[in-house]
Amino acid sequence: MASSNTNTPQTEFATVEETRDLAASFAASLQQQQNHGSNANPNEDGISARDWALFRDPVLHNERLEAIRQKKGYIIDMDGVIYHGSNLLPGAKEFVEFLEKNNKKFLFLTNNSAPTPRELKQKLERLGIDVTEDHFFTSGQATAYFLASQMPEGGTVYVIGEPGLSWALYDKGFFMNDHNPDYVVLGESSAYNFEKLTKAVQLVQNGAKLISTNLDVETLDSQGRKIPATGAFTACVELVTKTKAFYCGKPSALIMRYAQRVLGLSRLETCIIGDRMDTDIVAGISSEIDPVLVLSGVTEMSDLNLFAYHPYVILGGVYEIPNDDDKNKVSDSDLEEASRRASYL
Structure with missing residues (x-):
């Protein structure tokens, strides 16, 4: 195995x-x-x-x-x-x-909606791989693309997330608003707290549409321990508001x-x-693009x-x-x- x-x-x-x-x-x-399992029945x-x-x-x-x-x-x-x-x-x-x-x-x-393409480029560069910024695409960018398709004229958002998500939204003509935004957008962040989640709940109850960059409920910290991720916090807002988020990532x-x-x-x-x-x-599979699984990660x-x-x-x-x-x-x-x-x- x-x-x-x-x-x-x-x-x-x-x-x-x-x-x-x-x-x-x-x-x-x-x-x-x-080879160890070559003579065994896979089942x-x-x-x-x-x-x-x-x-x-x-x-x-x-x-x-x-x-x-x-x-x-x-x-x-x-x-x-x-x-x-x-x-x-x-x-x-x-x-x-x-x-x-x-x-x-x-x-x-x-x-991960937190980093910008430039930050991802710099990370790979530190590891010895040098490619240009246009080789990176995040769920934050996908979220901004989606909102722009819904409101080409731009709109307002209340965001719980990191600079990469805010940058992508600004780039598509969306601006921050914590009073009566068109959308509540949740992404990766270490800044989730009771006050911000409560604010998100109240804004959704007042008519803002709930958007999540992705529905991953967990991730790993630097020591390999599980910690809650965007999907877990999105589920909290969904449960309280009795709404369903639209998510844009994988x-x-x-x-x-x-x-x-x-x-x-x-x-x-x-x-x-x-x-x-x-x-x-x-x-x-869902997009009919041949999927290649590598065993160098979590699976x-x-x-x-x-x-x-x-x-x-x-x-x-x-x-x-x-x-x-x-x-x-x-x-x-x-x-x-x-x-x-x-x-x-």
């Missing part, structure tokens, strides 16, 4: 050789775990034969991995896929280099459509790579039986994707044609 706790950390000062050694060690450890561990085939069958796994390599666009979760905390995961830098070398389009997509297909629009590609030419079955993978093989759906393919981590085959390269003319096709969808 593959575990997300397998020797994955990489310090931000690691050399290329050290990174490759870590990736090789990580892959070998996963292979050892696979004995609650793992279906289908899921095992997606992970290690030499035909099905490799065929689908090859199909992923030939995609033109990649929507990529960050935590658990590219890094854990302040540590890069094995092969993450090589994966981004593979995307750039082969002229792929890619977007880092996160349910697993909503809405944020996936926005991501596709940013990439300028159709769903058939795009995949999503993530470590969570309940957000990343179901977001791909383990033994968790898959809890869900009524399967990913397109299962990888130990993004280190499996890079290779030197020239057929994975995308020409500028191919991208232009793909963009024209997508504009009609």
